[in-house]
Amino acid sequence: MAHVVVLGAGLGGTIMAYELRDALGREHRVSVVSKGSKYSFVPSNPWVAVGWRDRDSIEVDLAPACRKRDIALHPQGAKRLHATENRIELMDGTSLDYDYLVIATGPELAFDEIPGFGPAAHTHSVCHIDHALDAKAAFDQLVKTPGPVVIGAAQGASCYGPAYEFAFILEKALRDAKIRDKVPMTFVTSEPYIGHLGLDGVGDTKGLLESALRSKHIKWICNSKVQKFEADKVTVEEVNDDGSTKAIHEVASSYTMMLPAFRGVEAVRDIEGLTNPRGFILVDKHQQNGKFQNVFAVGVCVAIPPTGKTPVPVGVPKTGFMIESMVTATAQNIARLVRGEKPNAQGSWNAVCLADFGDGGIAFVAQPQIPPRNVNWSSQGKWVHAAKIGFEKYFLHKIKSGQAEPFYEKLALQVLGIDKLKAVKFEDV
Structure with missing residues (x-):
């Protein structure tokens, strides 16, 4: 029986745990380490800052969904990763051993x-x-x-x-x-x-x-x-x-x-072979670290070089669609390793983004996210605001219910058939 630990329970970490449970079945252990038991939907924070949402409307208690999915939740938080020992030291002094680790911590704010x-x-x-x-x-x-x-x-x-x-x-x-x-x-x-x-x-x-x-x-x-x-x-x-x-x-x-x-969180920073100088996790095309091959990473904590030289340092965003594709590839690759096979799944690293402007917005699709691209599209309208509200409602339901359904892939298909999304009426959402 393999034990897979997900370090972090944000947008990437939570759905990572859900997809791992689906990919591995009940015969293997899945655990999540998080600071607290609440999931907060970060994309809604701009609305919170002007009073259009409150804490209760964008937070979900992960404990019920984790119990339902047989996922062990460790809300103590991580103090330090000891990668050479396959062990995470938790903030309460206890430790959690793992066979495979997925780092999904998000960033530290510098x-x-x-x-x-x-x-x-x-x-x-x-x-x-x-x-x-x-x-x-x-x-x-x-x-x-x-x-x-x-x-x-x-x-x-x-x-x-x-x-x-x-x-x-x-x-x-x-x-x-x-x-x-x-x-x-x-x-x-x-x-x-x-x-x-x-x-x-x-x-x-x-x-x-x-x-x-x-x-x-x-x-x-x-x-x-x-x-x-x-x-x-x-x-x-x-x-x-x-x-x-x-x-x-x-x-x-x-x-x-x-x-x-952003920079990598303290629990994983300055581990030779695992992180770059900013503390972001080094991974290959399979989301797998080169030195510690039982360690994977998804989301904002992943090291991605900038798109090109700029007069002032500009980093590359990790959008929701990109993160979701990382998650799905990682779940498949860990399942293959557990079966004694080699990783072969790769994230698409495409970008589908809905930028809400309060009463309108701009949407864009970049496939792949890093240029040159096969799809390089953007548009604007009130339908973007409506779609962002729908996205929030759907994703919070997904987290609360413990679903692993990939939302962004559905959204990408709809956006590429953009007339369907434009047909959403602003007043209906």
């Missing part, structure tokens, strides 16, 4: 890399439900006392979609509060151009997003390095294509939400 960065200092975040709830309290204060706003993504960030989403969601919430005219907005990003997204653009994301920002009177600064955050301003170095300083901007801000750079 707020400490810029002075004044993070919810403990001068900025807000939508990376965690607790951060988003703090951002909601600050939004309420902003409504009472309007002032300038800065939204964006710092140097080294690799997740740009939520920054754009929150800029437009916040803009819509300010309009609803009848104070948009009192709140100047600036989008600050390390991307070389608007709509780069860490993917060198997808379809016409550059044109679509520039037009959307312009239509909502949101100014922007690209190729930016944030020097420091303060309570009333953000100091930004704008650089030229050769990396030289173009300008220093002191952007007034009474409310700042910037996405940070």
Whole structure:
């Protein structure tokens, strides 16, 4: 009997455990190590930050689903991975041995890399439900006392979609509060151009997003390095294509939400042969680590090189479709290893993204996610907002019920037959 442990219970880790249970059957053990027993749907955090969702509406207790699926849940959290011993040291001092390990920890948020960065200092975040709830309290204060706003993504960030989403969601919430005219907005990003997204653009994301920002009177600064955050301003170095300083901007801000750079979590960082210098897990085309061949990784914790050189460091996002394809391939490969066979499954690493703008949005499909591509498509409309709501409802149901059904593959087929999704009425969702 094999024991497979999944380290992390986020978007990738939870469905990883479910798919492993389906792939391995009941004769093998599946365990999940997580900080706490609650699953939180991170894509809804921008809505939480303006009061359109609360904690209870986007969190699921994993314990019932895990019991139903015969998956052991260890909510103590991991202190340190001892890969040479096939052992995870847990935060309560106990240990968990494994035959196979899937690392799905997500990232650590590197707020400490810029002075004044993070919810403990001068900025807000939508990376965690607790951060988003703090951002909601600050939004309420902003409504009472309007002032300038800065939204964006710092140097080294690799997740740009939520920054754009929150800029437009916040803009819509300010309009609803009848104070948009009192709140100047600036989008600050390390991307070389608007709509780069860490993917060198997808379809016409550059044109679509520039037009959307312009239509909502949101100014922007690209190729930016944030020097420091303060309570009333953000100091930004704008650089030229050769990396030289173009300008220093002191952007007034009474409310700042910037996405940070990511790095690997402390429990797995600095393990020779397992991680790169940023602590991300090194894997091959089968999601398998080269040195520790009983270790796999999926999701944001996986090391992926950037799409190309940029004046300011820009990481590559791991979108939901890409993560889901990693998960399915990993489940199949571990099942093959358990049977004494060699891994042969590979993730498709395609991207299907719904970027919600509060009352509309932009969708894009990149196949594969890293260019050059066979499919390079983007579109916009109210149907994107409707589809994002449907996605949230379906995915939370999937987590609660313990289903392993691959959502993004279905979505990809529908998006490629885009008329079906466009037919969804905004009012119906």
